[in-house]
Amino acid sequence: MKIGVLALQGAFIEHQKMLQTLGAETVQVRLPEQLDDLDGLIIPGGESTTIGKLATEYGLVEPLRRFASAKPTWGTCAGMIFLAKDIGVDRQPLLGLMDVKVNRNAFGRQIDSFEADLPIPAIGDEPFHAVFIRAPIIAETNGDVDILASLSDGRIVAAQQGHLLATAFHPELTDDTRLHAYFLDMVAERE
């Protein structure tokens, strides 16, 4: 299984290490042709405006859109924003594939970052220790989007729509590999 990690900006090395721990072959993606033989792709957290700007400069927006339309793709934090169809008023390049409305920086300046033990039934009974950094939330889901996790106040922070996975937090910054394993299962099922 060969998984790409979009490596324009942000926390791509941590995703790569976690995938390697699970035995997947990984590639840092910076060029359109590097998508050609991948089975899945992770779009990391970072700054979605920067990722969008660099993806535009590198001619990657359309190839990424094509890839993620067909193959398992997981966006974490900024990557989740980049995958979304709707982010409200902001104008920035998006892949616009997942039927969710995402609010950027949903926790404001005062709670810039926080951690929470999050129940995610799809990966097991044990809560997932989730690290949120200037995190977005999913304000609305449409169509056949499944909600995978919500905070105790009901705000949605993880969802799946078929081969697309989105998490508002940073699973690559913990040593819990369950979400990466879940994504690799999605990829394996697709093959």
Ligand code: GLN
């Ligand atoms: N606040 C960032 C954005 O709007 C996302 C933060 C993150 O990826 N940790 O793109």
